[in-house]
Amino acid sequence: MKNKNLLASVAVFGELYNSEKYTGISSVIAEFIKAAVVYENKYCQSSLEITRLLEKVYDFKIPESVIRTVLITNLKAVVEVKKSAFHFNKSIESEYKGFSKEIEEKNKYQNLIFNDLIKYVSDKDKKVILDSEKEELFHNFNHFLFDNGALEKYSNHISAFIIQNENKTDFLNCLNSIREGLILYQGIKYTSDISDLGKWDTDLVIYLNTEYLFNALGYNGLLFKEIFDDFYKLVTEINSISVEQNKEAKISLRFFSETQNEIDDFFAMAESIKRGYKRLEPWRSAMKTIVNSCRNASDVEAKRVSFYLDLESLGIILEDIEFNAMEHPAFNVEDESVLEELNKISKERKKEFDKVACRQFFKIFNKINLLRIGNSKKPFEKIGHIFITESGLAKYLGHNNLVKFNDHDTSFAKDIDFVTSRFWFKLKKGFSEKNALPKSFDVLTKSRIILSSHINNSISNEYQKLVKETDDGKLTKDESLARSYSLREKPNKPEDITKINIDSTFDFLNNEDYFEEVYREKERKEELLKTTQKMNEELQAEINRRDELDRKKEFEEIQLNYNLRKESYINDNWKNTKKRNWKDLRWLIFVILLNIILVVSATILTSSTRLKNWVSEFGIFQIITIILYAIIIVFDVIGSKYLFNKDNFKNGWNWFIIIIRKKSYSQFELETKLYFNNEFTMKEN
DSSP: OOTTHHHHHHHHHHHHHHSTTOOSHHHHHHHHHHHHHHHHTOOEEOHHHHHHHHHHHHOOOOOHHHHHHHHHHTSTTTEEEETTEEEEOGGGHHHHHHHHHHHHHHHHHHHHHHHHHHHHHHHHHTSOOOHHHHHHHHHHHHHHHTTOOTTSTTHHHHHHHHHHTTTOHHHHHHHHHHHHHHHHHHHHHTOSOGGGTTOOOSOEEEEEOHHHHHHHTTTTOHHHHHHHHHHHHHHHHHHHHHHHHHSSOSEEEEEOHHHHHHHHHHHHHHHHHHHTSSOOOTTOHHHHHHHHHOSSHHHHHHHHHHHHHHHHHTTEEEOOOOOOTTTOGGGOOOOHHHHHHHHHHHHHTTOOOOHHHHHHHHHHHHHHHHHTTTOOOSOGGGOOEEEEOOOHHHHHHHHOHHHHSSTTSOOSEEOHHHHHHHHHHHTTOOSSTTSOOOGGGOHHHHHHHHHHHHHHHHHHHHHHHHHHHHHTTOSOHHHHHHHHHHHHTSOOSGGGOOTTTHHHHHHHHHOTTHHHHHHHHHHHHHHHHHHHHHHHHHHHHHHHHHHHHHHHHHHHHHHHHHHHHHHHHHHHHHHHHHHHHHHHHHHHHHHHHHHHHHHHHHHHHHHOHHHHHHHHTOOHHHHHHHHHHHHHHHHHHHIIIIISOHHHHHHHHHHHHHHHSHHHHHHHHHHHHHHHHHHHHHHHO
């Protein structure tokens, strides 16, 4: 029941603590004690045996003093004490079923999540996950949720898996309930007297490392500032209560001269970058913030002064203390033999060992040890002085027995998450909606921070590799630029890592040939682009050719239609012209014949005696003849003057001349048709 049940147990622990049914941590522990007793069917045990029983059933390692307090104060109604043994009433069996069911439901849902994680890892690694690998994956998952395992084999897979499911509320609630229960459990684990909860009554000086000073002022992005703000609010709350009750603050925030020197060097580097002497390294968020906020090199110094003033306004000031190993040899943790041993361990684990950084942290640990007067056996709440940092090396050194002298000594170095959770537990904040939870408690935040840290390490390594290969001539200018741009595009701030870019982020972290593949993909895309462009050009040429043919065909159709209409216009008008000319000729002939008749008739009449005598008889026929003759004369006179157009006569005469001369007719036809051709063209235009 133990292994996977621990996750379900701490989740239930957190939920029970926040429910109205239970009055506090003691009453929740009481429920777990009763459930363990029923599950193992051991109703009579000592407090030590019950402590071991909780560890066996739920993997809860709770101090015996806490268990004894709960047995005496919270379970006296169902427990009878006889000869240092605690006898449980059988009535607690009825309560076990509901409790056990809740654990089982949590376990069932967590198993579903873990199975989804196995599938996710299998898909990402493109292989079947063996049972041994599943076991390692579960331990990594367990360590991840229990604030450990940032450097485990599957930490990137787990973080990416969580971010991939960031929109699933039940999924996140389940994992966050484990995280929340863990904070309570770890708080109990390191608390000997739970009756002392609800207040912080010891003095504690917290020495902040460089990254937390930058986080305090937002230099490393929004998420890190929010995490620091959550920590700072708890410090402020503790101090406000203490000042109200004791007229003095309990928590002080300081930084050492080693940290100040590192910050000064940081700003000096920023000034060199602004002057163009150094390159801006893309993984340094704080450096980018400084460089981008300064217009020129002279602004950097003003920024540095402002930085320290802003820290001072938050009550974060320099601790002016020096350590002399000759004067305080008992407190000295810096030893060459220790360095060599640590270096040897690193080589065995195939990891690099930074002696320079190690010595820097040892100087700080010397000061912490001096301030503690060499006494690190106290619990965190009473330790008096602690150095907090995100440096994995510093935390490793601070917890290493070669450095901290004794197994049970409180480490010289912790991180801000640890301190925040301890303050939260100590103040009995809980996880209900009444209290806004610190950002660092959220499993999504943890996932983003882990991936961000790994990304920055990878960017740093790849950047150094890029510079070296470029200087050695192994990379072309185009390859170097392509990789440089790719590095700058990576989301190196936690808040920039989302479901949208998690796949590419994961590939960057877990593919050793990432940049080679990126460059090959770039070349492939460029080749594809060239091929596509060529095809497009050929297609466009074909379209243009077809358009030209279509336009030509359309033009030919228009031209043909135009010519047909022009020909029809010319022919129709030519026909009309001939028809009109023939009409004019006929009128001309008619008039000529009419005049000839009149002349001939008059001549005959005047020259013929016989005809004169016939006319003089003046009979009916003579009268009719005279009338007809008179009508013809009148018609001829009046028609010549009013009815017949001289132009028509002239036109008729010309037409007569033309038709009797074939050459003139052809010429006239050509000129007339040319005239109508020009007339048609003008009308169309």
